[in-house]
Amino acid sequence: MSSSTELKLPPNNYLHDGYGWKSWLLTRDHKRIALLYLAAITFFFIIGGAFAVGIRLDLATPAGDMVTDDTYNKLFTMHGVMMVFFFLIPAVPATLGNFLLPLMIGAKDLAFPKINLASWYIYMIGSLFTLYAIIAGGLDTGWTFYTPFSTAASTSAVLPAGLGIFINGFSSILTGLNFIVTIHRMRAPGMTWFRLPLFIWAHYATSIIMILGTPVVAVTLVMVVAERAFHFGIFDPAVGGDPVLFQHLFWFYSHPAVYIMVLPSMGIISELIAAFCRKQIFGYTFVAFSSLGIAVLGFLVWGHHMFVAGESVYAALVFSLISFFVAIPSAVKVFNWTATMYKGSVEWATPMLYAIGFIGLFTIGGLTGLFLASIGIDVHVTDTYFVVAHFHYVMVGGTIMAYLGGLHYWWPKISGRMYPERLAKIAAVIVFVGFNLTFFPQFILGYLGMPRRYHAYPPEFQLLNVLSSAGASILAIGYLLPMFYFAWSLRYGPIAGSNPWGAVGLEWNTTSPPPTLNFEETPVVTWDAYEYPTPVEGHVA
Amino acid sequence: MSATHIVPKKIYFAVFAALMVFTAITVAVSFVDLGPLNTVVALGIAITKATLVVLYFMHVKYSPRLTKLVVLSSLFWLVILLVMTMGDYVTRDWRTYGMNQPHSAPYGIERTIAETVNL
Ligand SMILES: [Cu+2]
Numbered sequence A: 001m002s003s004s005t006e007l008k009l010p011p012n013n014y015l016h017d018g019y020g021w022k023s024w025l026l027t028r029d030h031k032r033i034a035l036l037y038l039a040a041i042t043f044f045f046i047i048g049g050a051f052a053v054g055i056r057l058d059l060a061t062p063a064g065d066m067v068t069d070d071t072y073n074k075l076f077t078m079h080g081v082m083m084v085f086f087f088l089i090p091a092v093p094a095t096l097g098n099f100l101l102p103l104m105i106g107a108k109d110l111a112f113p114k115i116n117l118a119s120w121y122i123y124m125i126g127s128l129f130t131l132y133a134i135i136a137g138g139l140d141t142g143w144t145f146y147t148p149f150s151t152a153a154s155t156s157a158v159l160p161a162g163l164g165i166f167i168n169g170f171s172s173i174l175t176g177l178n179f180i181v182t183i184h185r186m187r188a189p190g191m192t193w194f195r196l197p198l199f200i201w202a203h204y205a206t207s208i209i210m211i212l213g214t215p216v217v218a219v220t221l222v223m224v225v226a227e228r229a230f231h232f233g234i235f236d237p238a239v240g241g242d243p244v245l246f247q248h249l250f251w252f253y254s255h256p257a258v259y260i261m262v263l264p265s266m267g268i269i270s271e272l273i274a275a276f277c278r279k280q281i282f283g284y285t286f287v288a289f290s291s292l293g294i295a296v297l298g299f300l301v302w303g304h305h306m307f308v309a310g311e312s313v314y315a316a317l318v319f320s321l322i323s324f325f326v327a328i329p330s331a332v333k334v335f336n337w338t339a340t341m342y343k344g345s346v347e348w349a350t351p352m353l354y355a356i357g358f359i360g361l362f363t364i365g366g367l368t369g370l371f372l373a374s375i376g377i378d379v380h381v382t383d384t385y386f387v388v389a390h391f392h393y394v395m396v397g398g399t400i401m402a403y404l405g406g407l408h409y410w411w412p413k414i415s416g417r418m419y420p421e422r423l424a425k426i427a428a429v430i431v432f433v434g435f436n437l438t439f440f441p442q443f444i445l446g447y448l449g450m451p452r453r454y455h456a457y458p459p460e461f462q463l464l465n466v467l468s469s470a471g472a473s474i475l476a477i478g479y480l481l482p483m484f485y486f487a488w489s490l491r492y493g494p495i496a497g498s499n500p501w502g503a504v505g506l507e508w509n510t511t512s513p514p515p516t517l518n519f520e521e522t523p524v525v526t527w528d529a530y531e532y533p534t535p536v537e538g539h540v541a
Numbered sequence B: 001m002s003a004t005h006i007v008p009k010k011i012y013f014a015v016f017a018a019l020m021v022f023t024a025i026t027v028a029v030s031f032v033d034l035g036p037l038n039t040v041v042a043l044g045i046a047i048t049k050a051t052l053v054v055l056y057f058m059h060v061k062y063s064p065r066l067t068k069l070v071v072l073s074s075l076f077w078l079v080i081l082l083v084m085t086m087g088d089y090v091t092r093d094w095r096t097y098g099m100n101q102p103h104s105a106p107y108g109i110e111r112t113i114a115e116t117v118n119l
Helices: A021-025 A030-058 A069-105 A113-135 A149-153 A158-185 A198-230 A243-277 A284-300 A313-341 A350-373 A375-381 A385-415 A421-448 A459-492 B009-029 B037-057 B065-091 B113-117
Strands: none
Touching (some): A021 A030, A030 A385, A069 A158, A069 A198, A149 A158, A149 A198, A158 A198, A198 A284, A243 A385, A313 A375, A313 B065, A350 A421, A385 A421, A421 A459, B009 B037
């Protein structure tokens, strides 16, 4: 991979620009801030994962004899809160997005470097509140904080957890704001809107959701805190409130939040497919606009979470219909990726394995979403493991697969060094096998009627649950392996050189790791995204 | 945004005075029972005041078109939230044709669309 002439990292790279803790904690370099985020979300991924281990261990036997039912409620709640708010939502935008967005458009940094650093501190302060909630006895409301249980009945640490997520929301809003302004104002000369990499389009759409949606969930959680602390009658019917109103407000953000998790991942997949098929993405404009389409339609479907919550059948019909529409832009992406691979010279590198895995798993996750969007089926499988399996296929099979694929693809750019390719391929296969073994049985369990959020179950469900728990342990190995070999490669990995994949894109036109201001001189763009030369013996496409 | 445009102090004081007048009206109106119009009037005054603040104090009136577009689209998103949420509440009691079986009749809450609109 690396040419023998480059044996050293470039001396002026951002990692060598200052060494003490101050140079990191007070940095304004988007690349260093991305690494601060990377460290933080990895920490929360491990915590959230530890709760998942507890859940799967308890479910290995039907009697649920490992933890009490109260503890079990706290395990799945804190698994959800940690994974959704502190890992999945910032996972791609705050790390890879933060690192790559200025590089890909030829800018020196984000538009507001200090606000970028502030967003990390806000995220950390929010996480401290939520971590305190865990220590102070835990939270048992489910990650959805449904009222009136959360405001009137639960005796767990709702206040610090709710405040933590409220504070965390500002970090998300500031990141979105920073991205939008940067994309509008800081593109290099010649980098027109339709020359932008699809990763940028995906982040633009994501930022819109972050800015328009996050304030709603933040205010909603403040109302939960206010009702709990001061007995305002907002959601609790006993004091004149309406509990379904909470669900409307919560899902107005939390359905689009799924697209905050998966749109940036789709951006990664577009980059990976183009790079490892050496082709322009088929239907570039359609893929770009499908991101915006998903962002807009995503705001009109939240009622599909409330089909059995007493929602009017007329509203349910409308929400159901629009939910089906979301399948159109999603399918546009999947079909265009597969069309890109057609007659491409596909290279089976590790990132490409993750990309292929993403397409398959996201398709299953998306299609089962259509099952759930049709009211007749949803009434039967609401709150069963079918739903659990569905959203894990989207969030874990989708977002985390793409996140890992992107991390492998850009690791040489981030660290300047290569990871061990063979071990990485093995890890990718382990993740794929472990994931399916964990979550596919849950589709069957749910279809057979096993409800979610119960810590005991009838003995006939044990086989499928044991399969799922076994899969989870395989999946854990698949996730731990990259952590170790990435750490190893920081010191021992072969020097990557500026463009180890031979990919096009401005981020590969600078050294690895890049200098603090990204480019020695501002690039001038005279080409379209993914302009790969037509292979000599290939067809004229 | 528009560093070039300097707003005369006169306008700020005028807007401030208008906000104070509206506050006084809000207080005064709260002593009069207008029936169903109570909420309409209160919200109407609140929206007018918010618009004044956004246009003058937050300089949107003097901002480029893109800024205005951003403000309007976020307002539009608020409308989505309100309209679709109310779409649930308003239609809950509508008659579900073919479903008004004896089990639901005794509750006596089913109304036709016309009855709901006349509320
Ligand atoms: Cu949803």
